[in-house]
Amino acid sequence: MGTPARSDPQALVAAAREGDRAALARLISLVESAGAQARAVAEAVGPVAGDAYTVGITGAPGAGKSTLTSALVATMRAGALDAAPIERVAVLAIDPSSPFTGGAILGDRVRMGDHALDAGVYIRSMATRGHLGGLALATAEAARVLDAAGYSWILLETVGVGQVEVDVAGAADTTVVVVNPGWGDAVQANKAGLMEIADLFVINKADRPGVAETRRDLEQMLELSAPPGDSEAAWRPAIVETVATSAGGAGELWAAVRRHRHHLESSGALAQRRRRRVTDELRRLLATRLWLRARGSTEGPAFDALRDAVLDRRLDPWAATDELLGTADDEP
């Protein structure tokens, strides 16, 4: 029997769990395209999802995220001194569908070809433009599909420019922020944002000048940041140096990720993070579904009249949406 029909998520999930990569690819495509099928996929996946651990890898364009991700995957699969090989690793590369970054992304995908012959590795680029609930919701859904298919480690690679991408990276269990030597000014200027999401820092391209200064900048930032008051207080982000092009430091990164996982699990912070993440996901989905309900009211002659009134300055946008909501006074 071949891969089940495109339209049957239940059968696709069963096939994906048996190792059918084409079925897995179809499920993620259904998530990407959203629409009526997204719910069917969620229903099929929900009860069988496993307990995958997710690692977000983010950083500015050119930081070497994809090469680093590839090196990390190889290390995870091969095993390290004190860690058994991981049976199944998945990479979700979140493509912000930018008109500007495609060249680099295409190049990255080619590099990921290193794992093309490894049946324990699944790599998927997600084009999320147009997904109804946005990048973050699509990523959560796709991660759940991979989890159900038996991938116990899922790496989420995002280009860290823009709030949306940071949301996605921050939704992982462990978030790795990749910087390069010489990024001191950028680090200083963005202390708050970095501290908010980073569990680990990687100084990639550590064979270039300026590593010591970058490490000092990061350490200074960590030093100055007020001790947080929640249960994650005991964790101080590690700083790992890597040369991803030659896989240098990948073992240290893998060890640091496992140490952070252990910290989260033993402190109870992992459960807390996952509650927060599911809360965010439910809120996004609720907002999306509310919007689907209301969309009908933004089409047709009555809407066109309101729109023209706004264009002609006879109504402000709030007053126009009052009309669409059928009320004027139940919100701020």
Next chain:
Amino acid sequence: MGTPARSDPQALVAAAREGDRAALARLISLVESAGAQARAVAEAVGPVAGDAYTVGITGAPGAGKSTLTSALVATMRAGALDAAPIERVAVLAIDPSSPFTGGAILGDRVRMGDHALDAGVYIRSMATRGHLGGLALATAEAARVLDAAGYSWILLETVGVGQVEVDVAGAADTTVVVVNPGWGDAVQANKAGLMEIADLFVINKADRPGVAETRRDLEQMLELSAPPGDSEAAWRPAIVETVATSAGGAGELWAAVRRHRHHLESSGALAQRRRRRVTDELRRLLATRLWLRARGSTEGPAFDALRDAVLDRRLDPWAATDELLGTADDEP
């Protein structure tokens, strides 16, 4: 009398129209912070808004957008051979609040200091993290404030990485996409996205090698793109070469922007674009207000129970939001 109190948008609008820059700054801060004041600002601004023309300037980090914007502003203010000086020009620099781009943005803002003594130029960086309706809605609101304050030309400068930023740039009357020599591969890989938003291309840093190839790549892309079927069919994006650091080409860019404006006005396409833009804005605002209404249902013990059911795989996220919506069958 000094600038009116922070809490009175009506008085702030009146003052801003008289040239009070502190009042203008306060109004935009109210838009940024959103919340209860955003509506009051929209109501105060709505009836007095003018007829500003907006130009979006977007491109990848490092393309030289800020320097180019600054050179364009100087040209607009000085006037050109066949164009009178523009009395009031505003620049809204949309900061995606990234943890990675701050260094560059800080540098850009310093460069914009060229216009610090020109009372006809207003430059404002917008930190839109946390705005309820997102970047696009905040930008539309801020542009309306600037319009009401008498700025007849508004330049929207965005870092073009990510769908949100492209949405913002694409919401302008004329959208300028800035590339650099040597970006051929990136251009090729992103034909669709570029064609969708670009009215004009600028090859900035045109004193570097590779200009001819980049121009050829852009021209080839324009050549191959199918002729669109709508009323804007007659426009073929111009390609302008600039060296923004020495203001080279700024006059040509200004002329190209005016040619595009003339094309849009004479073809009726401008009205069509603005109808589309207000439609988008009303939809975003409606979605935001619906979300504000529903947010209360995502807090408290009943919500926590649903969240835990999703965490434990007893419910999928769709079924959980069914409960929150009080229905299961009125949507796809």
